Amino acid sequence: MRLRYLTLTAVAFFSAFPLYYSVVVASRDNAALAQVPPPLLPGGNFLANVQRVFDTVPFGLALLNSFVVSGSIALTVMFFSTLAGFAFAKLRFRGRNAMLLITVATMMVPAQLGIIPLYMLMVKVEWTGTMYALVVPALVNAFGVFFMTQFLQRALPTELLEAGRIDGCTTWGLFRHVVVPAARPAAAVLGMLTFMTAWNDYFWPLVVLTPENPTVQVALSTLASGYVNDFVLGLSGTALGTLPLLLVFALLGKQIIGGIMQGAVKG
Amino acid sequence: MATRAPDRPAATITGRASHRPPRRFLSHRFDMKVSPYAYVAPFLVLFCAFGVFPLVYTAWVSLHEWTLLSDVHRFIGLDNFATLLGDGYFWNATFNTLSIGVLSTVPQLIMAIWLASLLNRPLRAQTFFRITLLLPNVTSVVAVVVIFSQLFGRDFGLINWMLSWFGGDGVAWSEGTLSSHVALSVMIMWRWTGYNALIFLAAMQAVPRELYEAATLDGASPYTQLRRITIPMIRPTIIFVVIVSTIGAMQIIAEPLLFGAGTNGGNIVTGGPDRQFQTLALYVYERGFVNFDFGYASAASWVMFAFVVVAAAVNYLFISRSRGDLT
Numbered sequence: 001m002r003l004r005y006l007t008l009t010a011v012a013f014f015s016a017f018p019l020y021y022s023v024v025v026a027s028r029d030n031a032a033l034a035q036v037p038p039p040l041l042p043g044g045n046f047l048a049n050v051q052r053v054f055d056t057v058p059f060g061l062a063l064l065n066s067f068v069v070s071g072s073i074a075l076t077v078m079f080f081s082t083l084a085g086f087a088f089a090k091l092r093f094r095g096r097n098a099m100l101l102i103t104v105a106t107m108m109v110p111a112q113l114g115i116i117p118l119y120m121l122m123v124k125v126e127w128t129g130t131m132y133a134l135v136v137p138a139l140v141n142a143f144g145v146f147f148m149t150q151f152l153q154r155a156l157p158t159e160l161l162e163a164g165r166i167d168g169c170t171t172w173g174l175f176r177h178v179v180v181p182a183a184r185p186a187a188a189v190l191g192m193l194t195f196m197t198a199w200n201d202y203f204w205p206l207v208v209l210t211p212e213n214p215t216v217q218v219a220l221s222t223l224a225s226g227y228v229n230d231f232v233l234g235l236s237g238t239a240l241g242t243l244p245l246l247l248v249f250a251l252l253g254k255q256i257i258g259g260i261m262q263g264a265v266k267g
Numbered sequence: 268m269a270t271r272a273p274d275r276p277a278a279t280i281t282g283r284a285s286h287r288p289p290r291r292f293l294s295h296r297f298d299m300k301v302s303p304y305a306y307v308a309p310f311l312v313l314f315c316a317f318g319v320f321p322l323v324y325t326a327w328v329s330l331h332e333w334t335l336l337s338d339v340h341r342f343i344g345l346d347n348f349a350t351l352l353g354d355g356y357f358w359n360a361t362f363n364t365l366s367i368g369v370l371s372t373v374p375q376l377i378m379a380i381w382l383a384s385l386l387n388r389p390l391r392a393q394t395f396f397r398i399t400l401l402l403p404n405v406t407s408v409v410a411v412v413v414i415f416s417q418l419f420g421r422d423f424g425l426i427n428w429m430l431s432w433f434g435g436d437g438v439a440w441s442e443g444t445l446s447s448h449v450a451l452s453v454m455i456m457w458r459w460t461g462y463n464a465l466i467f468l469a470a471m472q473a474v475p476r477e478l479y480e481a482a483t484l485d486g487a488s489p490y491t492q493l494r495r496i497t498i499p500m501i502r503p504t505i506i507f508v509v510i511v512s513t514i515g516a517m518q519i520i521a522e523p524l525l526f527g528a529g530t531n532g533g534n535i536v537t538g539g540p541d542r543q544f545q546t547l548a549l550y551v552y553e554r555g556f557v558n559f560d561f562g563y564a565s566a567a568s569w570v571m572f573a574f575v576v577v578a579a580a581v582n583y584l585f586i587s588r589s590r591g592d593l594t
Contacts, residue, residue: 004385011382012399015461019402021425022414033423080310087306099307106318108510108579110518112548113572114321116328116555116565121321137317140310170295171302200407202521207556220409224416225528225535231417238410249405253398260401260462261469 019246026236033231049236053223056233058212059240062219069134069215070198074191077144082187084140085148086179090161091171100149107142115207122208133208134215138198144190151186151262152179189259192252199245216241325565333562340562347566357567359542360550361574363448363523367546368516368578371452375460376512380505382460383467384493400461408458412525415454416441441526447544451522459515463508470504471497506586510579517575520548547571 024039027046032039053059087093088100118137119128127133156179164174202217209215211222220241224234249256329348332341351357386396403411418425419440427437440450474497482492498505523544528535536553538545545553551571555564 004388004390008382008385008390008396012396015399015402015457018411018414018418018457019406021418022410025417033417036428038423038425038428080313084307084310087303091303091306093300093303096303099311102319103314106314106322108514109322110514110572110575112518112520112551113325113568114318116561116568117321117324118317119556120328120561121317139317140313142314142318145310171298171306175306196405200405200409202407202409207552217407217409220407220413221525221528224409224413224525231420231423234413235417238413242406242410245407246402246405249402250398253401254394257397257401257465261465 019242022235022239022242025232026239028232030230030232045232046236049232050240052233053237053240057219057222057237058214059216059219059237062214062216063241065131065214066199066216069131070195072135073138073198074195076139077141077194078187078191080140081144081148081190082180082183083175084145085150085152085183086175088145088149089152090156090158090179103142103145107146112203115204118204119207128208129210129213131213134198134201134205137204141194144194147190148183148186152183155186156182186259186262189255189262192256193259196245196249196256325568328561329565329569331562333560333565335559335561343562347563348570350563351566351570356542356545356550357547357570360538360545360547363444363538363542363544364517364519364547364574366444367448367451367455367519367523367544368513370448371455371459372509372512372516374452375456376463376505376508378456379460379463379508380467380493380498382464383471384489384497386464386468387471387497397465400464402461403458404462406458408521409525411454411458412522415450415457416526419450419453441539442543444541444543447526447539451519451526451544454522454526455516455519459512463512466508467501467504470501474500502586506583509582509586513579513582514575517571517578518548519546520552523549524552547574 024042025033026049027042027044028039029043029045029049032043088096122128122133127136160178160182161174164178169177200217201215202221205215205218206221209218211218214222220234220237223237328340330342330344332343332346382400386393390396417423419427421427421437421439421441424440426440427435430436430438438446440446478496478500479492482496487495523538523546524535526544527538536545536549536557538549547567548571551564551567554560554567558564
């Protein structure tokens with residue numbers, strides 16, 4: 001019994017320590033890092049380091065870009081997934097099962113497989129270097145639709161919809177007055193997951209963006225690769241770009257974890 | 268009948284068959300037959316344009332000599348694939364991908380099952396442990412690699428400092444093949460173990476409690492219970508997680524890309540000066556977005572996809588054949 005708590009505490013420590021250590025490094029200077037033993041407590045240099053981050057890369061712009069991109073993706077994914085999930089879960093129409101099958105099947109295909117044509121497409125419409133290249137291809141995704149379909153199949157009683165029909169509701173009326181209220185908790189979880197994924201997305205933004213107009217992750221990688229031995233600079237940026245999200249996660253963690261575990265059981 | 272379908276025209280009942288049904292009837296029919304498509308249309312249109320079309324078009328591009336510099340795309344059949352088979356860098360990347368994949372996935376999943384079984388008993392501070400376990404997964408991959416590049420630093424890294432307590436010399440983690448694979452695997456494991464543990468935990472919570480109570484009465488140890496009850500009962504989830512992890516492991520790119528950037532700057536896409544940790548996905552990136560050889564890179568991504576399918580299928584067969592003896 002005691003052993004179990006001890007083990008779990010040790011695991012929790014290893015999960016949190018690298019993040020803590022990034023704060024330690026971010027609040028020191030490079031000279032302190034070269035000492036033996038290395039510093040294990042935060043120092044007083046954080047604000048100066050933050051200043052250096054903002055001087056080296058357009059970090060304010062990166063924060064704004066990441067916020068706008070992740071926010072709009074989360075909103076559209078929530079909306080379109082609820083819309084399509086409702087139809088897949090509760091409406092009858094020709095081709096429904098085939099469409100759903102293709103959607104789920106593509107979830108298993110590595111996204112990287114399509115990245116070259118997607119890039120060529122972005123070049124063609126001249127969206128490279130802009131946030132359109134991040135937002136438009138991400139307006140919908142298969143996971144969101146799958147997630148909402150699963151949830152609405154389980155959580156939305158068909159009798160409720162039938163009752164609505166008898167009362168003369170159109171399909172749109174049903175969607176607005178019955179489906180949306182029922183879908184709200186799952187949609188909120190989906191929105192949070194989507195926001196975090198978009199915020200942390202790195203590879204596609206790296207391909208289509210430039211260092212002059214970056215997202216947070218692209219700006220961080222510029223910091224990390226451009227200044228090889230300046231760990232303090234890299235980790236200050238990291239702490240700055242990661243902590244807001246971790247804070248949100250610590251506050252809403254319970255709901256997010258619930259969402260992940262719910263999706264998993266049916267997956 | 269009138270209550271169930273108020274929109275139905277009274278005409279059919281009175282026998283005055285009308286050829287022009289009232290408008291409400293038409294609009295109701297329209298609503299039932301056509302409107303479902305309106306609900307899935309935004310998703311389907313965008314999904315086909317940005318999800319499905321690029322996947323298919325990659326195959327088309329792979330059959331051409333197709334670079335960014337030239338507007339002429341010459342059809343060359345399977346030549347790109349033939350070149351690929353004799354490409355030493357490609358096979359090197361394949362080896363690295365498999366090596367990092369095995370090193371990161373196998374211990375990760377065993378640990379995740381074990382952690383889940385620890386969490387799956389009455390426990391104080393359950394939420395606290397779950398949130399801490401998921402913290403690494405919320406951290407971006409860029410942050411993870413930046414942090415671990417410093418921890419794995421040769422001269423001032425915390426890990427070498429701790430190894431020195433046991434008389435270890437400073438390991439140059441990014442320079443060797445095995446050591447760089449270990450370092451990358453640790454990063455991947457750190458980020459994903461907790462997440463997978465929660466997935467397993469969700470499955471374990473669905474296992475009926477009576478099974479454990481009966482087993483306890485029969486004197487079965489926790490280890491026996493894990494092996495004889497838990498693992499067989501959550502087999503579908505194990506298969507699911509193994510396949511998803513395999514697919515993920517075959518696509519690893521950000522870790523080696525950034526690890527290379529943090530440790531040797533300059534030429535970052537080769538995964539170390541000797542390509543000792545260049546993965547398949549990183550090789551595709553090098554050919555596609557550094558050399559802008561789209562045709563060749565597309566061919567490489569299709570072969571990579573074939574590997575993903577094979578690896579997932581092999582793992583599926585392996586897991587579903589072995590009966591409850593995974594531990």
